[in-house]
Amino acid sequence: MLPYNLQSSDAREFINHDEIVKSIAWAEENKDNQKLIAQVMAKAKEWKGLEHREAVLLLVGAKSRELFDLAGKIKQEFYGKRVVLFAPLYLSNYCVNGCVYCPYNVNNNAMPRKRLSQDDIRREVRALQSMGHKRIVIEAGEHPHFSPIDYVLESINTIYNSGDIRRINVNIAATTTEEYRRLKSAGIGTYILFQETYHEPTYKKLHPAGPKADYAWHTEAMDRAMQSGIDDVGIGALFGLADYRYELAALLMHSEHLEAVYGVGTHTISVPRIRKAQGVSVDSFEHGVTDEIYERIVACLRISAPYTGIIVSTRESEENRRNVLNAGVSQISGGSCTNVGGYSDKSKNNTDTNQFEISDKRSLGEIVHWLLEIGYIPSFCTACYHEGRVGDRFMELCKSGKIHNCCQPNALMTLQEYLMDYANISTKKAGESLINSELQNITSEKTRSLVTKYLEQIRAGRRDIRI
Numbered sequence: 085m086l087p088y089n090l091q092s093s094d095a096r097e098f099i100n101h102d103e104i105v106k107s108i109a110w111a112e113e114n115k116d117n118q119k120l121i122a123q124v125m126a127k128a129k130e131w132k133g134l135e136h137r138e139a140v141l142l143l144v145g146a147k148s149r150e151l152f153d154l155a156g157k158i159k160q161e162f163y164g165k166r167v168v169l170f171a172p173l174y175l176s177n178y179c180v181n182g183c184v185y186c187p188y189n190v191n192n193n194a195m196p197r198k199r200l201s202q203d204d205i206r207r208e209v210r211a212l213q214s215m216g217h218k219r220i221v222i223e224a225g226e227h228p229h230f231s232p233i234d235y236v237l238e239s240i241n242t243i244y245n246s247g248d249i250r251r252i253n254v255n256i257a258a259t260t261t262e263e264y265r266r267l268k269s270a271g272i273g274t275y276i277l278f279q280e281t282y283h284e285p286t287y288k289k290l291h292p293a294g295p296k297a298d299y300a301w302h303t304e305a306m307d308r309a310m311q312s313g314i315d316d317v318g319i320g321a322l323f324g325l326a327d328y329r330y331e332l333a334a335l336l337m338h339s340e341h342l343e344a345v346y347g348v349g350t351h352t353i354s355v356p357r358i359r360k361a362q363g364v365s366v367d368s369f370e371h372g373v374t375d376e377i378y379e380r381i382v383a384c385l386r387i388s389a390p391y392t393g394i395i396v397s398t399r400e401s402e403e404n405r406r407n408v409l410n411a412g413v414s415q416i417s418g419g420s421c422t423n424v425g426g427y428s429d430k431s432k433n434n435t436d437t438n439q440f441e442i443s444d445k446r447s448l449g450e451i452v453h454w455l456l457e458i459g460y461i462p463s464f465c466t467a468c469y470h471e472g473r474v475g476d477r478f479m480e481l482c483k484s485g486k487i488h489n490c491c492q493p494n495a496l497m498t499l500q501e502y503l504m505d506y507a508n509i510s511t512k513k514a515g516e517s518l519i520n521s522e523l524q525n526i527t528s529e530k531t532r533s534l535v536t537k538y539l540e541q542i543r544a545g546r547r548d549i550r551i
Contacts, residue, residue: 090341095303098341099282104333108136111329116146125150128387131158136336138328139388143380155383155412158390162482165522166495167460168393168415169448170219170253171212175200175239177437179225181257181294185280185325185369187362188439189223190294195362198424198437199230202242209246211427215419215448216506218498219251219463221276223439224540226257226295233263240270250466250548253318257296258305264312273469274351275309276318277302282334283326290325305336310346315475317342318395320354323373323381332381336388348476352393352415353385355408359399359440375404379411386412391482398422400443405444406458419448421544449511452502456514461522463495464502467550489528493535493551496522500542 088100114120114323124138125146134142139530141153176199179188187195200208212220222239224231236256244251254267255276267275268511281287284299291297306317319338321331335353343349360366373381378400385394396405398420405416421427423437446454467490468478481487496519503515519539526532531551538549 089355090337090344092341093307095300096284099303099337101284101335102328104136104282104337107140107333108327108329111140111144114141121145125154128154128158129466131161131390133390134388136333136340136388139336139384140333142387143329143332144386148376148380150409151380151383151387155386156410158386159412159414161485162390162487163414164488164492164525165459165461166414166463166465166491167216167409167455168219168463168465169418169451170214170221170254170415171217171417171420171427171448172397172422173205173208173212173220173222173243174422174426174437174439175205175222175224175236176227176231177225177296177424177439178230180227181296182292183280183294183296184290185322185358185364186439187364188513189501192363196437197230199235200425200435202238204425204428205208205239205242206246207428208425209243209249213247213249216452216464216502217419217448218249219273219466220249221253221255221274222353223255233259233266237270239267240267240272244271245318248400248547251469258302259308261308261312264309264314268280268313272314273466274316274318275306275314276320276354277305277319278322278351278354278356279303279334279338280322281325281331282321282338283330286326289525303338304352306342306343310342315348316351316478318352318354318393319350320356320395322356322358323378324358324369324371326371326375328373330385336387339389339392349389349477350392351475351478352395354388354395354397355382355385356397356399359443361440364440374532375407378404379407382408382413393478393545398442399400399440401443402446402454408456409460416451418451419446449506449508452507453511453514456511456518460517461492461495462499462502463491464498464509465491465494467491467494472551489531490551492522492526493538496535497538497542497551498551500539501547504543 088103089097177188183189251273253274315446339349394413395415395416424437455462503512
């Protein structure tokens with residue numbers, strides 16, 4: 085039996101199975117202990133976060149309305165009405181791993197395999213920019229020949245030099261410290277890697293072949309990334325593969341470990357759910373998560389990690405995305421394609437390379453308009469990345485509450501850009517109204533005056549102004 089040690093370099097010690105089992109048992113024993121739950125909720129109202137064991141208690145025992153109300157207030161305090169928008173860009177679906185839940189797995193002979201050339205990537209970038217995207221996350225299967233680090237780095241360079249994509253986050257397989265240093269030098273934003281499941285027996289069962297089958301190598305990837313100088317990392321679990329209580333505890337333990345060792349926790353947490361895909365049946369997985377439980381998971385993450393971005397993709401429906409926005413989500417994808425070359429090639433045949441089935445199929449323009457209608461500020465901001473407000477510098481600003489002084493103005497300015505360059509008449513009208521209203525919520529008269537000046541410059545044609 086290994087000890088629980090959040091400062092250990094051993095994955096099985098900082099994501100400790102016995103500690104998680106004990107945490108779940110303690111939470112279940114106390115789920116009707118309203119006095120204890122009230123104490124944990126009172127601690128959460130200090131807006132400094134909770135430990136993983138406390139989070140599991142709220143997950144199984146807190147009253148839903150109180151849980152969601154608190155999560156919404158915490159999100160408002162740290163993120164306001166801003167919702168950051170991005171899109172995934174799939175470079176290649178060649179893969180040497182045998183992941184049972186993924187259609188890209190090496191044993192799926194029915195999947196047409198494709199890798200984008202650099203010219204293909206330029207076409208994809210033009211298509212993404214024509215929608216209005218400024219932030220993307222690149223995705224690729226793990227393959228030593230078709231998606232080696234040199235190909236990924238060349239692709240990053242092509243994207244940055246093909247127009248106006250301002251931030252590239254990277255979601256590629258666990259790799260070495262040297263290759264993480266090269267990614268850092270290429271100017272990436274956040275390095276993202278989903279654990280899929282932290283439950284090691286389930287992990288081994290679902291990853292029978294390939295480099296990803298090594299649980300420790302995969303789980304310790306974020307340590308190697310941060311040791312290599314990458315400031316921001318993003319984690320996630322694929323809910324539906326194992327007990328959702330286990331995954332929630334482990335996600336928070338992972339972030340607690342990173343903060344204990346490197347002084348800054350995870351920059352983002354993603355909460356995808358298993359979805360239908362070619363050769364993948366959702367019914368074959370026994371740990372499916374209902375919409376209500378899913379919303380509780382998001383709320384508990386927001387309460388426990390108030391400074392961390394929470395991401396929900398187009399795997400979720402419009403209704404579910406609205407619910408979890410209210411419960412703490414701060415970033416969503418929009419107008420997404422999960423197939424290789426899908427933005428520039430809209431032919432039906434190309435959908436054969438989808439990684440998963442999308443639930444929210446609206447265009448980016450429709451999602452922007454929807455966000456405006458329900459009172460959110462669609463943001464395409466990349467200012468912190470360009471101004472060096474990353475890693476511990478970002479977290480310091482966030483924890484002090486000063487991040488509003490940057491994020492609110494930059495969100496409004498990037499929204500103004502979108503309205504000028506991409507929006508239809510009704511969206512532009514709704515957006516201008518929201519901008520005028522939200523300007524009044526900038527408390528500093530000096531900043532408000534500066535933003536007003538910059539908004540006029542954007543309307544006159546200037547772009548990429550940042551505070």
